[in-house]
Amino acid sequence: MPKTEATPARPSLLLLDGHSLAYRAFYALKEANLVTTDGQHTEAVYGFTSMLVNVLRDERPSHVAVCFDRSEPTFRHTEYAEYKANRTETPEDFRGQVSLIFEVLDTLRIPRLSLAGFEADDLIATLATRGSAEGMSVLIVTGDRDALQLVDDNVTVLMTRRGISDMTRFTPDAVMEKYELTPAQYPDFAAIRGDSSDNLKNIPGVGEKTAAKWIREFGSLEELVNRVDEVKGKVGDKLREHLGQVMMNRRLTELKRDVPLDVEPASLTMGQFDREGIHKLLDSLQIRGELRERLFKTLGSAEPEVEDAFEVELAMPGPDEVAGWLAAMPAGRAGLAFRGSYGSGTGRIDAIAIAPPGGTAAYLDPTRLTQADEAALREWLGDEAREKAVHDAKGPMLALWAQGMELRGLSCDTALAAYLATPGQRTFELDDLAVRYLKRELRSEAEAGGQGSLFDTDGEAEARDLALRAQAVRELAEGLEEFLSTRGGTHLLGEVELPLVTVLAEMERTGICTDREYLAGLESEFGAAVKQAVEEAHRVVGEQFNLGSPKQLQTILFDKLGLPKTKKIKTGYTTDADALAWLAGQTEHELPTILLRHRDQTKLRTTVEGLIKEIGDDGRIHTTFNQIIAATGRLSSEKPNLQNIPIRTAEGRRIRQGFVVGEGFETLLTADYSQIELRIMAHLSGDESLIAAFESGHDFHQATAARVFDIPPEQVGGDLRAKIKAMNYGLAYGLSDFGLSGQLNIPVAEARALKDEYFEEFGGVREFLQAIVAQARKDGYTETILGRRRYLPDLTSDNRQRREMAERMALNAPIQGSAADIIKVAMLNVRRALAAEGLRSRMLLQVHDELVFEVAPGELDALRALAIREMGSAYSLRVPLEVSVGVGRTWEDAGH
DNA sequence: CACCTAACGTA
DNA sequence: CGTACGTTAGGTGT
Structure with missing residues (x-):
């Protein structure tokens, strides 16, 4: 088919006033009360996006930009201190939505502009003027009437009318029809009328009618001023009296068409939009339904590539x-x-x-x-x-x-x-x-x-x-x-993740042997305990209800029994383990205790049930390790998850006894890194005191406590050690004073004091944690010791909740991720060494900082030495990587 | 039947 | 108001 040369359409430039439209959208959809389950309001971002998509669909511009105001004062504030001084504070629910709109635009690859000292209007005026001069047809979308002064044969304004779907298209004729003024006359008229939203005062007794009449009569404000004595009557006196105010209004209303903007209209093209990114963003905003479809339909057809x-x-x-x-x-x-x-x-x-x-x-x-x-x-x-x-x-x-x-x-x-x-x-x-x-x-x-x-x-x-x-x-x-x-991802892919595929496949193929009869016995034991708890609960309450239903539990606890209210959640009041334990202490009622026991036993029973279902014909469980799920670089395990088998309680550990050594093998062996994340923190921060604590030979938490409180390690009591242990572990998660206080059951002030005391000794750690976040904010991502990145766009969000969440992710990702890097390297080296030494022993599981092996007869000593050597040398840190090993017939016995 | 939430296990 | 996961059961909406 011969190609036909299409007549190139005249370039068209679409300019939107971001804040103005977001604000209108917010109020237009306020009734709808759009809010995600985690409390993020989305009226503005939804409304804005919807409107944007409609305009793009209907207008098909070749160039587009969205302009935003900035928080810095503008030249108008310098000229008039009271400018916009009467603005009410931004509504709580609106805050944070602007940054979401930024995200939408960035993901759609639509340029957004702002410049300190100028309002969005001024940027629009400048771009419209330049674009028009370059032969583009310009369309401005805004809710601000001041933009009408920009209308001419090349420039059209789409003004929102009540709501956001309703827009009026202002050409010069339309402006004339509506106001009986030319666009050029409009700012003169507006100066006399005043503008309450910008805190521009009007003339008492002079409204829109009189203002328009004067401008029509004299042709312009300049002419009116020149012949101001011709205005008769009381209003004439008022005008002469307020002339200064009017002239200032006029200067403030004038949009600046020569903002020093270092962007050319011709460069404002739309990039290839990020399809997955949009899906992700809309998912996170819980926006479903037709908008998504309309968006993809509109932008999808603009994807020639x-x-x-x-x-x-x-x-x-x-x-x-x-x-x-x-x-x-x-x-x-x-x-x-x-x-x-x-x-x-x-x-x-x-x-x-x-x-x-x-x-x-x-x-x-x-x-x-x-x-x-x-x-x-x-x-x-x-x-x-x-x-x-x-x-x-x-x-x-x-x-x-x-x-x-x-x-x-x-x-x-x-x-x-x-x-x-x-x-x-x-x-x-x-x-x-x-x-x-x-x-x-x-x-x-x-x-x-x-x-x-x-x-x-x-x-x-x-x-x-x-x-x-x-x-x-x-x-x-x-x-x-x-x-x-x-x-910098080539090494990580080629030398770590890629060879790991085979190792993981081998582990999955091998599986871990289970004692089916033992687990079945455990299941019925836990089942009986559940049944008993249910009966007790029903007897105590005097009615039948489902103990597994948080909803019914709430009714029983708070309505029927009238027990004190716990922490509020979306669906009422929480009935989680912490809350039940608190209730047990608060009241005489025995129900909370029964419920706690029921929860425990149910959890154990279902865990065992899940395991039994997954036992294969070979008597072994073959989990699947997922290598591309965790954002930090960790592995995850599913069907079943063997990385969350209970260990903390004696009851739970009984489940581990169901994982046993297989026939033809001698024993199970577990090898785990001690405090690998803290060692990584010591390494990355270079904090000499923390490094010394690791090298001291004492119990680590004891050693750090001794340093914090300046006492000999021997004198560190269990209480002190527990506090510092919580600190040590909390650090890498971005633990707050509040969180620490809750965990240790101490007042927030005390938690803060403890933290200060800790950082007094380990100042390098604090500096390091702050530096990670600062660096991540600058780069947009964090990096592990092997260069694994995690991107965190929310670090610059102006929604506090999201931003602080991203900050905690930023300081955790390099630590958790580096630990993941190290154990992956260790797994590869262990695998290579097993082959090199001709051992038949095999790796079965990885649980983040632990490897589980099945030891072939006669290989115990060799394997123990191999595991310690290969895991300990996987990466060279400024502190030693310590590996502890346990041996036993079952996973529980091989634990430490 | 698909999806969401609360709850809870691990590192 | 502590990161990273997976599973389960109940409840809701299609």
């Missing part, structure tokens, strides 16, 4: 053709995509697509391979020298293993790479990544209608889809690697 999809030539080698195809495949890294299902340490592959460089991809159905095909495929997949890129490789790896095939030569995992690029994301779907990093759409042909149609008898659409995915993975791997290389 995304229009081209991936393309691939499909090869479907038939029986005995696979070996030939693989042999003839172009050199270079191939992208692989798998269809199948994975989990619990195993999996099944239904189809494989291989996309080498060159644009032709093969689709293989494993059930249709001849022996020769299979051998060739096994050879290729297991060849370290044939580079491969896979998206989320651990599942396919497990599935291939289940079929006796290896997956080697993995040089990129696009899911891991994307995780390192932006670890905060909830998901890393291939389709989203393709759009984000390659600006390409990964469309499904099967879903597009091929499936089940007459032309799809052999599932060709599905084959094509998988081939496209393989192709996308191959291209995405290049894109993401390049992206990461600019952010």
Whole structure:
């Protein structure tokens, strides 16, 4: 098809007054009372965004900017101290929404501008004047009538009318029709009329009617002043009396068209908007429904770069053709995509697509391979020298293993790479990544209608889809690697996360052995205790109710029994363990105690139940370790979660006795880092006193307490040690005075004093924690010792709650994340050493600072030494990395 | 049936 | 008003 050259449309510049519109939106939607479950109001951000999307949809501007006021005083305040002095304080619910609007605009890649000393209006006037001079048609959207002075043949104003959906379009004719004044006359008229919102005084007895009449009669304010004596009557006297005020009003109303703004209208283009970011933002604001759809529909069609999809030539080698195809495949890294299902340490592959460089991809159905095909495929997949890129490789790896095939030569995992690029994301779907990093759409042909149609008898659409995915993975791997290389993530990906995939897969495949009968016995024991607690509770209250329902519990506790109220939560008053313990102490009633026991026992029972359900045919539990979930870099464990098995109470520890050494092995061994996060703090802060406390050889909490209170370590009592222990641990979480006071049951003032005393001794720690946050605010992200980043845009939020939350995340992320880095490196080194020493012992679990091993007969001493050596040397800190080891038949016995 | 909340286990 | 997770049960809305 011949390309036709479209007539270039005249460039159009859309300028919005951010504050003015946000404020109008806020009041327009006030009745709706839009608020998220954590108390963030969203009327302004919702209304503003909705209006913005509508204007973009209806006007289709080529250029756009949103201008904002600043908190600094402007030249108008210098001229007139009382300027806007009568403004009522910003409503509480409005505060913080402006920064959310900033986030929306940034995510949509819409430029936003502000300049100290000037109002949004002045920026708009300046840009409108410049844009108009450059031949653009300008559209201004605002709720401020002063903007009418800017209207001319090139400049139109859209003024909000009550609400936000209703707008009036002011051309010169429309201004004339409404006010019987020209746009140029409007500020003259406004100066006489005054403006109560800006605290510009009017002339007593002179309203809009008289003001307009004078300007029409004299043509302009200047002329009126020149011939002011011609104005007759009492109003004339008043005018002469207030002439000074009027002239000042006129100067203040005049919008500045020459603000020193270092932005050219032509540069105000819309960038490629962040699709995932918008989803995330709208999710966090709990905005659902049509706005999201309208937004994507409007902005989606303005995404020319995304229009081209991936393309691939499909090869479907038939029986005995696979070996030939693989042999003839172009050199270079191939992208692989798998269809199948994975989990619990195993999996099944239904189809494989291989996309080498060159644009032709093969689709293989494993059930249709001849022996020769299979051998060739096994050879290729297991060849370290044939580079491969896979998206989320651990599942396919497990599935291939289940079929006796290896997956080697993995040089990129696009899911891991994307995780390192932006670890905060909830998901890393291939389709989203393709759009984000390659600006390409990964469309499904099967879903597009091929499936089940007459032309799809052999599932060709599905084959094509998988081939496209393989192709996308191959291209995405290049894109993401390049992206990461600019952010220092290459080492972390290539040397840590990527090799860890295989280690985790091995751990999942191995699983941990359980004693099914023992756990079943435990379940019925806990079950009986639950039943008893339920009966007691019903008897004490005198009626039947569901102890597991916080709602019913509230009714019983606070309405029926009239017990004192606890802390307020969204749905009433909390019935959590702290509150129940408090109630037990406050009242004579025995119910809270019974409820506490019920909670305990229920939790234990359901934990055991969950475990039993996950025991495989081999008597072992195969958890899944997730490598791309935690924003800090930690692993997580699911189905079941083996990282939260009880340990604190004796009752809970009984569950750990259900995890036992497997047949053919000698014992379980656990190895954990002691106080790794505190050691990282000592290392990163360089605080000499804290470092010395670690080197002292004394119990760490005891040693720090001794230093804080300046007494010998031997004299540190249990109480003092407990206080300092709480401090030590709280630091890395951004613990507040309030939080510390609550935890130690002491007054806030005392907690603050304790903190001050602590920092008196460990000043370097305080400086370090403050420096982390300051640095993060400047950079927008934090970094671990291996360069793992965490982005925290909320650090500059003007919503206090969000900002302080981000600050705590900022000081925790490098500490928790560095600990995660270290144990990941340790796992790799342990794995390598096991192989190097030819040991059969194997790693089963990772619980953040602990590794659990199954020891092969005769290897106990060797493994113990290996674990201590490899974990202790994983990273060189300014303090030693101490590792403690426990051994026993069960996980509980192997604990410390 | 899908989703949210409260509660609670771990590091 | 302490970070990071996953699971469960109850309750609500589609």
